[in-house]
Amino acid sequence: MTVTTIAADELVLSGWSAASAFGLGADRFTAGLRAGTGAVAPLDRAAWPGPYDRAGLIPGFDVAGALGKKGTRSMDRATGIAIATVGMLLDEFGRDRLGEPERLGLVLGTNSGSVQSIMDFTRESLTGAKPFHVDPARFPNTVMNRAAGQSAIWYGLKGPNTTIAGGSLTGLLALNYAVRLHRCGHGEPVLCGAVEEYSVPRGWLEWHARSRDGVAPAGGPAPLGEGCAIFLLESHSSALRQQRRPLAAVRGSRFLAFADPAAVRTLLARAVAEALAGAGLSPADVTVLAASDSDDDFGAQEEAALADVLGPNRPTRVHCRALLGDTSAASSAFQLAGALAELSDRSGHSHGSGHSHGSGRSGGSERRDGIALVTGVDRDGQVGATLLGTVG
Known part of the structure; x- marks a missing residue:
């Protein structure tokens, strides 16, 4: 077997970043896999009540702490995780080496966006003085494309912006969509990946979805985790031109x-x-x-x-x-x-x-x-x- 030799216009992944229970950054993700030590840990039950007592949370992650207080007052956790992860990838290469903002696309996968925000907004609409007395600043967090759109706004990405939902296959589907987007000439390069947050509402939804007849399996369903992985997709010639090593x-x-x-x-x-x-x-x-x-x-x-x-x-x-x-x-x-x-x-x-x-x-x-x-x-x-x- 030989190493793959590809044409100049073939698509490659030339960079990536991750936020996971191992910590922030691709290096920490890699080191965590290398160590083989599980990152699922006991939850602070006061902060995270619900059916799970263990989860794979990003250590110490706080939206305002990661991104600053400006513009994050009403930002949901999933969006904050996505913006932080996209930012790490952009910082690695420098935005001036990623081409024109109008050509830099983003394809981000999620299931429902922020389940916490959806539940909070719904509850507020039902328990407020009147059903329509809700905080309008929280509404954008209830739409599925909030994380992708806010990431683009945060960093000035003006190319195609797409949200993909496909359950556990979302990351693969996002990459597949990014490939098609690139090959149709709509973006060069394209950032793609997927994000998921942990929240008590998501915990309850997953618990019931994975239980049969309302009864969870012995020991409960597998612990949940959260995080985001973002990849840089571009042509082979683009990677070499910008002195990025195709991975x-x-x-x-x-x-x-x-x-x-x-x-x-x-x-x-x-x-x-x-x-x-x-x-x-x-x-x-x-x-x-x-x-x-x-x-x-x-x-x-x-x-x-x-x-x-x-x-x-x-x-x-x-x-x-x-x-x-x-x-x-x-x-x-x-x-x-x-x-x-x-x-x-x-x-x-x-x-x-x-x-x-x-x-x-x-x-x-x-x-x-x-x-x-x-x-x-x-x-x-x-x-x-x-x-x-x-x-x-």
Whole structure:
């Protein structure tokens, strides 16, 4: 197997940033995966009442503390996390090296935006003196595209601005949309990723959604997490022109819908096989695997599908969920970050524009090239697979 050689107009990921339970920054994310120590911790029950007593929160994160008091009085947590993460990526390269603001796009994934804000606004409308006596400053936080729009306003990004919602597959869908946006000539470069906040209302919604007949499984559903991962997508020629090291080429994606949960294994195997075939690859070429690691029946079917397609191949595994908790909309974005970190480690890139980890992975060999496969299943009816490859 050889390192991927790509044309000047092929799309690459040339930078990324993350805010997670490991802390702020791609380096902390990478170091946390390398250490393999879980970042899910006990919650302060006074500050975070609800069904969960543990969660993967961003350590010490406060919107005003991260972004300053100006303009953040009514800003929700999800938006604050997104703005902070986008800012870290912009600061790494300098905005003057990211081209014209009118051409810099942003594709940000989320599930519902800020569940806390939606619930607070609804409650206020019902308990106020009259239903319409609400704080108008809080209304923008209730719309799904608040985080993407506010991030663009905060940093003066004037290119296309899109919000994607797709459950646990949101990160992969955001990347896929960004690829299409770029290839249609609407942005160069494009920032893409996904964000999720932790809140008590989200905790209750997830608890009931994952319980059967109102009864949670023994020990309760898996702990929740929060965070954001943002990637810089551009053409290979653009990265080289701006002296950015391409970290990985985007080799392709495949998404399929299902109505019958029993069909997940078959459909995901098909999605992976078609993604590989479309990229001119075989199952033996996969050297890094970042699956969702879901602890339910969907996760079991995902593992079975991967075994069906990959056969005897045992790629290096990247594990995020067990360390960070269930980060919902940000799940597959963190899987992408973990896969990208592993590929960067294999090709010897530095942490400033490429990252590495160790104990958050398992199995595999130490080859210095590779193809990363990122997969997921969303319980609302979709499976997906995305391929990244090291760049020669």
